[in-house]
Structures are given as C-alpha cells and as structure tokens.
Amino acid sequence: MRNLLTLIALLSGLNSSTYASLGENKFLLGSYAAHTRIECELPQNSVIENVYKTDNGNYISCNNVDSFNETLSEVTALVPDGPEVSLYVEKRNSNASFDMGRIIRIPIQMVFNGKYGNFYHGSYMGVHTVLAHEYGHAIFSERIKKYDFYKDIQELAHRSSSYELAIQDAYAKGNPNNIVEFYRQQIKNLFEKRKNDKQFQKVRKITGAYNEFFADVVAVVAKNDKSAVMMALYYDEMNDQQYQMVQARQFANNSLDMQGSYMNVVHTKFAPARRFVGESLWPTNSDEAKTLIDKTFEAVVIEIQKQLKKEEMDNSKVLNKSLIETLKKLYNIENAKE
Structure with a gap:
C-alpha cells in the first residue's frame, strides 16, 4: 500500500x-x-x-x-x-x-x-x-x-535484524513493559553465539571475499560502469597503498601487478577476477547483465564449496585462478584473457 x-x-x-x-x-x-x-x-x-x-x-x-x-x-x-x-x-x-x-x-x-x-x-x-x-x-x-x-548463519542474522527493527517499533509505542531491554538481551545473545561458533567463523571467513566480489559485480553492472566502485571510494590525497586498494575494486584494465597487499584483503582479494570479468564477460545489454550476475553467483558458490572441504583456505593466487576457470566453464569459453 x-x-x-x-x-x-x-x-x-x-x-x-x-x-x-x-x-x-x-x-x-x-x-x-x-x-x-x-x-x-x-x-x-x-x-x-x-x-x-x-x-x-x-x-x-x-x-x-x-x-x-x-x-x-x-x-x-x-x-x-x-x-x-x-x-x-x-x-x-x-x-x-x-x-x-x-x-x-x-x-x-x-x-x-x-x-x-x-x-x-x-x-x-x-x-x-x-x-x-x-x-x-x-x-x-x-x-x-x-x-x-549458510542456512544457520542466515537464520541468526535475520533474527538479529528482526530484533533491531522490533526495538524501533517498541520505541514508537512507548516501550511497553520495557520490552526494548528484552530485545537488547536477545541481540547480545546472538552476538555471543556467532562470536563463539567456530563453524560460523570458518564459513564467514571463507565466504567473505566471494561475497564482496559478487556485491561489486552487482554494483558495477547495475551502474553499467566498470570503475563505479573504485570512483565511489576514491578521494584526493590517497597514499599509494590506499590508491591500490581502490584500484583493486576496478573491473577495467589498470596498472596493478596483482602482487600487492590488496591480494590478502577481503574486499580486494579477487582483483584479478574483477579484471577478467571486465575484459572478457562485460555485458552489452540487460539480458547479458542478468546472466553475469547469475553466473557469478553460481561460480562463487562452487568455489566456496571447494574451500569448505579443505583444512586451510587456498592463497589468493590459487583462489583467483580457480574462480576464473569456473567462470570460463560456466560461459563455455576457453581462451579469454585473465
């Protein structure tokens, strides 16, 4: 309504x-x-x-x-x-x-x-x-x-959000019976549960960089601009390391050698995969844009499931190579640039 x-x-x-x-x-x-x-x-x-x-x-x-x-x-x-x-x-x-x-x-x-x-x-x-x-x-x-x-992680996150929103509703109604305090305690309990759950922390650690990569794909495709995320975060007086960090969010070709510290940071770990998407998979119409988002999600799920089976997560070079290979398979392409 x-x-x-x-x-x-x-x-x-x-x-x-x-x-x-x-x-x-x-x-x-x-x-x-x-x-x-x-x-x-x-x-x-x-x-x-x-x-x-x-x-x-x-x-x-x-x-x-x-x-x-x-x-x-x-x-x-x-x-x-x-x-x-x-x-x-x-x-x-x-x-x-x-x-x-x-x-x-x-x-x-x-x-x-x-x-x-x-x-x-x-x-x-x-x-x-x-x-x-x-x-x-x-x-x-x-x-x-x-x-x-991921089912349990999502369930806990939704419960926490629901309590936050319930707090606002309670304040709007004058906080009857001090119900806000109950919601506060529930949020604290959920936070402690997530913090102390080793499996939760493992899954979140593994999914983090893939989640950031997918979210960047959504943003640049929606804006139809390979540099949209980079330019959103750029400002004057950045030092060299900061500038490399924002460049690593770019899907256009750039001067990065893919060897810097950004390769070990959750938001920028998949800098090579971003470049690959921008050079080889960039959509030219809305149907291709939808396909890219769907196949990117499919690819990251495949890669996450691979990593969950391992004792230790692979290094960023291996992760990027594997993700790019999976995207190639989903697109049925062989000799695309990396």
Missing part, C-alpha cells in the same frame, strides 16, 4: 552513558538507540521496507528516499528476486554496511579523512554505487541461504 508523505519522530536517541553500559561490542552499538522513522510514498514493488534517520538534524527527505529507491530499482530490474531491506540512513560516514540480515546502513554523504586531517566529500553517485553494492550483499545472503553451510 502506498504511504502518505509523513515524518514520524520517534523518541530521542539514548545518551552516551547508556552506550557505556553496553560493553565494547561495536556490533551492538547501533542496535539500541531510538531513531526517526521516515515514511514516504513509494511504488508497491519497492524493496524498501523501512527507512530510519539515525542522526540528529534535517538531512534526509523523501526526495533522498526516492533516489535510494531508484538505485535499488536499477538492481532489481536485473535481479527480480531481490529481498526487502530496511535502510538506516546516517548524515555522513566513510563507510556503509549490510548486517547479513535485513538492514543496510548508508550515509547521505560519504566523507573521507585525508592524511593531513582534511575531509573529502564523496560524490552523489558514489553513495548510490555503495548502496547498490550493499544491496548486492543482501541478494547474496538471500540466495545462499538455501545451502546447508
């Missing part, structure tokens, strides 16, 4: 002494404060379930929500089975995240710290590329939950 354009202010945020009582688990800090819920008129097929403003000030309007919805619609045009998500919108940040369940945290403006203390503002399009990337994680989680090795 289409909602009327309204702004519903929930209770004010909790003070710093409340945060101090929560311990040092950063995972929990965003789960406790009451936020402002933004309700806007959106199409019936929108995948945006809720929008919350997490900071003080009038920095978000329904125009912003509409633009976020347009970006997500670009993705769902290629991935019709994309899940519903809730957006927690910050005023500014240098990062965004998906909680593996139902919540994307995204800033209105990306802000980066320079080495001399200067602040650099990211572009409008950069924020939307980052949103497409985070929604790529949501698609990954939705699709991979049918596999036994």
